[in-house]
Amino acid sequence: MRGRMDNHVEMSYCRFEAFKVLAKNYLEIEWHELYGEIERLVEEIDMSPADVAENLMPKSDEEDVEVCLKRLVKSLEEEKDNSRKLAEEEEKKKAEGEARRNKKADQ
Numbered sequence: 229m230r231g232r233m234d235n236h237v238e239m240s241y242c243r244f245e246a247f248k249v250l251a252k253n254y255l256e257i258e259w260h261e262l263y264g265e266i267e268r269l270v271e272e273i274d275m276s277p278a279d280v281a282e283n284l285m286p287k288s289d290e291e292d293v294e295v296c297l298k299r300l301v302k303s304l305e306e307e308k309d310n311s312r313k314l315a316e317e318e319e320k321k322k323a324e325g326e327a328r329r330n331k332k333a334d335q
Contacts (some may be wrong), residue, residue: 269304
């Protein structure tokens with residue numbers, strides 16, 4: 229019987245070892261002075277391998293390794309800022325909800 233089958237595949241986030249494979253494939257490099265900063269960021273920030281690869285792909289002939297790696301660093305830092313802001317907003321909402329519950333309990 230013909231039909232459709234959905235297949236769910238669990239994908240992990242990109243960590244440094246996976247980043248190095250992507251950098252070798254897309255940029256043909258095995259090391260760069262930005263690797264230390266990138267290692268710190270990819271271990272701290274949850275970004276998919278596809279998003280990392282998107283940042284590593286040169287967008288024009290003028291873009292070199294340096295441009296691509298700096299774009300990745302910028303993207304990771306922006307993601308870190310967004311995650312921090314989201315966590316702060318969630319904490320604020322939680323505190324406001326707690327304050328409302330306490331106020332109702334006091335009445």
